[in-house]
Amino acid sequence: MSLPILTLERLDGAQEALSFYNGKVLLVVNVASQCGFTPQYSGLESLYRKYKDQGLVVMGFPCNQFGTQEPGESHDIASFCESRFQVSFPMFKKCEVNGPGAHPFFDFLKTSAPGLLGTEAIKWNFTKFLVNRDGQVQQRFGSMDSPEKIEPHLMAALNTHSLKG
Numbered sequence: 057m058s059l060p061i062l063t064l065e066r067l068d069g070a071q072e073a074l075s076f077y078n079g080k081v082l083l084v085v086n087v088a089s090q091c092g093f094t095p096q097y098s099g100l101e102s103l104y105r106k107y108k109d110q111g112l113v114v115m116g117f118p119c120n121q122f123g124t125q126e127p128g129e130s131h132d133i134a135s136f137c138e139s140r141f142q143v144s145f146p147m148f149k150k151c152e153v154n155g156p157g158a159h160p161f162f163d164f165l166k167t168s169a170p171g172l173l174g175t176e177a178i179k180w181n182f183t184k185f186l187v188n189r190d191g192q193v194q195q196r197f198g199s200m201d202s203p204e205k206i207e208p209h210l211m212a213a214l215n216t217h218s219l220k221g
Contacts, residue, residue: 058191060164065149067118067130072146074161080113081213082187083206084165086153086178087116088125089136093182097141099203103210104145110214111189114145117162119153122181126150153178168193188213 062074085100104114118133120126126133130149137143151159153166154177165185166176184197186209194213197206 059187060160062161064161067134067147067149069130069149077113077115078191079189080111081107081189081210082113082115082185083210084115084117084161084185084187086119086162086181086183087147088119088122088181089128089133090125091123091181093180093199094125096182096203097137097143101141101143101145103203103207107210107214108145112210112214116143116145116147117153117159118147118150119181120150121152121154125181153183165193165196169196171196171198186210186213188216 059074059078064072064074066072083100083103087097088094100114100116104112116137118126128136133150134147137147151162153159153162162178165187166178169185170176171179171183180199182199184201184206185193186195186197186206188194195209197209
């Protein structure tokens with residue numbers, strides 16, 4: 057299964073086709089500004105800066121579904137991420153990741169890589185999905201999996217060339 061045909065909205069309102077990221081390795085994360093895992097922004101940014109020239113794209117999707125830990129509007133979220141963590145990776149409009157209002161991209165990710173015991177629901181902020189260059193979800197990582205811990209998985213995905221090329 058490869059990436060669905062979707063349009064994503066950035067925090068600044070710009071529209072972007074998901075197909076823009078074809079051929080890239082994606083690390084898709086539901087993020088929140090007021091969470092115990094929020095310091096992971098630093099590790100995510102570090103990975104992005106280290107591997108972006110090799111084709112890694114970290115994609116942040118703010119979500120307020122877990123403990124209302126992302127209450128701000130887009131401009132608040134952007135300001136927080138830039139001032140506190142110097143985030144330069146793409147950040148998208150706040151969305152839901154579970155339930156009937158879940159963003160279609162997260163429905164795709166959850167179906168492609170179920171969690172523990174086959175459950176699809178995302179349990180908390182900073183759940184991460186690793187998508188290979190062919191648009192296939194390779195692995196799902198929980199909130200407790202730090203960016204540093206998943207770096208070897210990213211490196212392996214980056215060193216695997218696309219089957220489509």
